[in-house]
Amino acid sequence: MTLDQNSEVVDLAAMHPADAVEALNAMPPEEGGALLAAMDFRAAVNIFEQAGLENGAALIEAMRPERSVPLLAEIAADRRTEIFRKIDRAEASTLLTLLPPAPRGELEQLLSYEPETAGGIMTTEFFRARPDWTVGQSLAAIRATAAALETVYALYVVDSQGALIRAISLRDLVTADPGAPILSIGSDRRPFFVSPDAPREKVAQLVSKYDLSAVPVLDDSGKILGIVTVDDVIDAIIDNDTEDAQKQGGMQALDAPYMATSFVAMIKKRAGWLAALFLAEMLTASAMQHYEDELERAVVLTLFIPLIMSSGGNSGSQATSLIIRALALEEIKIGDWWRVAMRELPSGLALGAILGVIGAIRIALWQQLGIYNYGDHWTLIALTVSAALVGIVTFGSLAGSMLPFAIKRLGFDPASASAPFVATLVDVTGLVIYFTIASLILRGTLL
Amino acid sequence: MTLDQNSEVVDLAAMHPADAVEALNAMPPEEGGALLAAMDFRAAVNIFEQAGLENGAALIEAMRPERSVPLLAEIAADRRTEIFRKIDRAEASTLLTLLPPAPRGELEQLLSYEPETAGGIMTTEFFRARPDWTVGQSLAAIRATAAALETVYALYVVDSQGALIRAISLRDLVTADPGAPILSIGSDRRPFFVSPDAPREKVAQLVSKYDLSAVPVLDDSGKILGIVTVDDVIDAIIDNDTEDAQKQGGMQALDAPYMATSFVAMIKKRAGWLAALFLAEMLTASAMQHYEDELERAVVLTLFIPLIMSSGGNSGSQATSLIIRALALEEIKIGDWWRVAMRELPSGLALGAILGVIGAIRIALWQQLGIYNYGDHWTLIALTVSAALVGIVTFGSLAGSMLPFAIKRLGFDPASASAPFVATLVDVTGLVIYFTIASLILRGTLL
Numbered sequence: 001m002t003l004d005q006n007s008e009v010v011d012l013a014a015m016h017p018a019d020a021v022e023a024l025n026a027m028p029p030e031e032g033g034a035l036l037a038a039m040d041f042r043a044a045v046n047i048f049e050q051a052g053l054e055n056g057a058a059l060i061e062a063m064r065p066e067r068s069v070p071l072l073a074e075i076a077a078d079r080r081t082e083i084f085r086k087i088d089r090a091e092a093s094t095l096l097t098l099l100p101p102a103p104r105g106e107l108e109q110l111l112s113y114e115p116e117t118a119g120g121i122m123t124t125e126f127f128r129a130r131p132d133w134t135v136g137q138s139l140a141a142i143r144a145t146a147a148a149l150e151t152v153y154a155l156y157v158v159d160s161q162g163a164l165i166r167a168i169s170l171r172d173l174v175t176a177d178p179g180a181p182i183l184s185i186g187s188d189r190r191p192f193f194v195s196p197d198a199p200r201e202k203v204a205q206l207v208s209k210y211d212l213s214a215v216p217v218l219d220d221s222g223k224i225l226g227i228v229t230v231d232d233v234i235d236a237i238i239d240n241d242t243e244d245a246q247k248q249g250g251m252q253a254l255d256a257p258y259m260a261t262s263f264v265a266m267i268k269k270r271a272g273w274l275a276a277l278f279l280a281e282m283l284t285a286s287a288m289q290h291y292e293d294e295l296e297r298a299v300v301l302t303l304f305i306p307l308i309m310s311s312g313g314n315s316g317s318q319a320t321s322l323i324i325r326a327l328a329l330e331e332i333k334i335g336d337w338w339r340v341a342m343r344e345l346p347s348g349l350a351l352g353a354i355l356g357v358i359g360a361i362r363i364a365l366w367q368q369l370g371i372y373n374y375g376d377h378w379t380l381i382a383l384t385v386s387a388a389l390v391g392i393v394t395f396g397s398l399a400g401s402m403l404p405f406a407i408k409r410l411g412f413d414p415a416s417a418s419a420p421f422v423a424t425l426v427d428v429t430g431l432v433i434y435f436t437i438a439s440l441i442l443r444g445t446l447l
Numbered sequence: 448m449t450l451d452q453n454s455e456v457v458d459l460a461a462m463h464p465a466d467a468v469e470a471l472n473a474m475p476p477e478e479g480g481a482l483l484a485a486m487d488f489r490a491a492v493n494i495f496e497q498a499g500l501e502n503g504a505a506l507i508e509a510m511r512p513e514r515s516v517p518l519l520a521e522i523a524a525d526r527r528t529e530i531f532r533k534i535d536r537a538e539a540s541t542l543l544t545l546l547p548p549a550p551r552g553e554l555e556q557l558l559s560y561e562p563e564t565a566g567g568i569m570t571t572e573f574f575r576a577r578p579d580w581t582v583g584q585s586l587a588a589i590r591a592t593a594a595a596l597e598t599v600y601a602l603y604v605v606d607s608q609g610a611l612i613r614a615i616s617l618r619d620l621v622t623a624d625p626g627a628p629i630l631s632i633g634s635d636r637r638p639f640f641v642s643p644d645a646p647r648e649k650v651a652q653l654v655s656k657y658d659l660s661a662v663p664v665l666d667d668s669g670k671i672l673g674i675v676t677v678d679d680v681i682d683a684i685i686d687n688d689t690e691d692a693q694k695q696g697g698m699q700a701l702d703a704p705y706m707a708t709s710f711v712a713m714i715k716k717r718a719g720w721l722a723a724l725f726l727a728e729m730l731t732a733s734a735m736q737h738y739e740d741e742l743e744r745a746v747v748l749t750l751f752i753p754l755i756m757s758s759g760g761n762s763g764s765q766a767t768s769l770i771i772r773a774l775a776l777e778e779i780k781i782g783d784w785w786r787v788a789m790r791e792l793p794s795g796l797a798l799g800a801i802l803g804v805i806g807a808i809r810i811a812l813w814q815q816l817g818i819y820n821y822g823d824h825w826t827l828i829a830l831t832v833s834a835a836l837v838g839i840v841t842f843g844s845l846a847g848s849m850l851p852f853a854i855k856r857l858g859f860d861p862a863s864a865s866a867p868f869v870a871t872l873v874d875v876t877g878l879v880i881y882f883t884i885a886s887l888i889l890r891g892t893l894l
Contacts, residue, residue, distance in 0.1 A: 241688040249768020258773040284753035306731035314867040321696020326705040419866035420761040
């Protein structure tokens with residue numbers, strides 16, 4: 001299934017569409033466009049139906065309208081919308097006028113939804129059954145229209161106004177008596193549904209929790225606008241988790257795979273957060289200036305600054321990662337912040353105590369083995385370092401766990417509470433905690 | 448659909464099984480076990496079929512064998528295996544002897560696979576069709592056996608030895624002529640399959656790339672052992688991403704949701720990495736001791752240590768997050784390390800230059816505005832800080848991007864290259880870079 005990079009002619013039509021997509025992703029859009037324009041139309045449609053196609057917009061732009069317009073008219077409505085969103089603005093409005101009225105109207109409607117909502121990822125091609133049909137009539141109708149549908153695994157019984165009455169799985173349909181009325185099968189619970197502006201994460205949670213093969217998207221009047229299918233949900237989950245992982249790395253999420261992102265786009269996505277964190281971290285320089293006297297009197301204190309600060313950042317990073325993921329999976333809700341704080345407080349104290357003991361042992365060992373001389377007051381220095389570790393790790397765990405709640409409360413994505421963000425937050429406080437404890441313990445001796 | 452926490456009696460049987468599972472997850476297993484033992488057997492089975500049930504093992508342990516054994520015999524083979532893996536050892540071997548021979552044999556076979564492989568998450572209940580059947584005969588057979596099957600959306604045509612000949616979707620089946628031979632429909636490509644020891648990530652990639660509803664698991668002879676269905680794949684993707692997110696936070700992955708993890712288990716999962724990073728970070732104290740003379744002569748240098756070190760850590764964290772995710776999605780392969788390095792080197796230089804300029808401006812501003820006096824040689828100090836930032840951010844980007852490759856090469860999970868891990872790695876080197884540049888620039892003036 002791997003592509004022979006050296007072969008002169010890539011026979012896309014002979015490959016599985018998903019493999020043809022991999023080949024197309026790896027070649028310049030002009031070359032891919034030429035191959036697609038020359039190949040069998042049906043095979044080209046199958047390739048464009050694949051969600052994995054990364055440069056669909058560029059490929060469309062590389063083809064002449066005589067080829068690209070029929071292609072766009074033929075592919076699934078959700079894929080068409082996704083590709084259209086990325087087509088150059090001027091080109092897109094030209095193509096829009098060339099499309100036949102039906103797909104054009106559909107497209108304009110779908111483009112009106114935000115891209116990361118249920119409306120933005122739904123398809124309008126699904127199977128509608130009438131409430132007076134039998135099971136057998138429904139199966140016959142599916143047989144006749146299946147080719148144009150993205151999924152036949154979920155059927156939607158709608159009334160004459162288009163309102164959803166019942167959702168039925170193909171499983172229920174094929175196992176039922178063909179003579180039975182359609183409304184006599186399936187569950188009579190109210191069908192699961194989402195509104196068009198529901199975030200795609202919500203759709204993913206619904207599908208994953210209730211093992212659905214598709215979710216209908218209803219407007220306020222109960223009219224069915226479209227459906228989101230399980231394969232789109234998988235793509236949405238993977239996309240979301242990629243964005244979250246990149247945000248947690250302390251940067252803006254990339255819109256494209258790593259290797260497909262240009263140098264300039266990469267710098268833009270990374271420099272913003274890096275510079276913001278840098279500006280915030282400058283507070284550490286100010287804090288250090290504030291403690292300049294202490295630093296000059298006891299240079300020995302500076303030796304432990306990186307160690308102590310990083311421990312606060314690390315404990316904060318652990319707490320943040322845990323809470324972001326638990327919030328994303330809705331294991332905890334925003335109202336649980338107090339319960340979380342009451343768990344993180346003892347966790348932080350315990351973890352800080354463990355590091356504090358290790359730190360004290362290290363100082364005692366180096367002193368006793370003669371590796372380094374911390375001076376006459378080395379026991380007090382060990383005590384200072386240990387106490388500071390307890391304080392800073394506790395603060396890190398608390399701040400790290402509360403930050404995602406605070407960001408979510410402000411209406412932003414909790415995943416923006418990256419490890420670097422937390423570390424920066426904890427660093428300044430960590431210095432203050434360290435020097436405060438030092439002045440309490442060492443006053444009259446070193447300070 | 449929310450659970451009234453105050454209601455005296457929770458009527459699990461009246462809820463959707465997925466909601467009943469949420470209610471059960473929130474109550475002590477003894478209470479849940481009592482409710483399950485008293486309720487309708489079929490409804491209890493439906494609840495145990497849900498992948499979301501977190502304490503299935505504890506619930507089984509809380510019931511008497513007269514109830515738990517029929518339940519275990521009835522539920523899907525993959526769920527049974529998952530629950531059994533978590534039952535207390537002694538209890539599990541007792542229950543095993545009480546199970547009827549068929550589910551018992553199945554269970555023993557499934558338990559022999561590693562839990563995070565295709566074999567470990569597959570089910571043995573799927574629809575086998577005979578090669579001489581017609582479409583109509585197959586549909587009739589599905590109708591007769593659907594109740595016992597996890598999915599009917601994929602059918603597997605097997606020969607008399609159990610070897611897989613063809614995979615057919617229910618979609619193909621319902622749209623075909625009922626009189627047609629089964630082998631005349633569907634694709635005659637070789638069906639996609641995995642071996643039982645394939646990691647579950649591989650299965651997820653296959654399902655997501657080719658939009659499959661299930662993947663057959665074949666042994667070396669081509670015999671079909673079981674199938675992994677799309678809903679198990681969604682669970683696997685979510686689980687994997689949770690583990691990755693937690694590892695990237697610098698800790699061991701939890702085995703249970705945040706709130707369901709005990710205090711002691713939480714400390715164990717976090718303390719190990721935290722202590723390991725702390726021990727590694729002690730090298731910073733050693734490095735600082737090494738530069739003690741410089742520190743005493745120019746205390747002003749200490750002011751920028753946290754700022755410079757954190758910038759290296761942040762740029763490393765960005766690069767690491769990008770590469771871990773790209774490796775997980777197979778956007779890049781391990782052989783791409785050199786191409787990645789050749790991208791990260793200029794990225795690091797550019798990002799470092801941006802921070803270097805900001806840093807120099809800050810020092811110049813503070814000096815000129817009289818906020819702080821960096822002394823006569825403030826221009827040299829600004830130069831030192833800027834040059835160190837370029838060096839450290841470049842090193843951070845390179846080290847951060849190469850670490851996941853190195854970890855993968857050693858056979859571990861690249862997601863273990865957490866932000867804290869990278870920061871620790873970069874911190875010691877960052878100090879060395881900083882003091883080396885300082886001694887080059889400031890020798891003869893401050894140093």
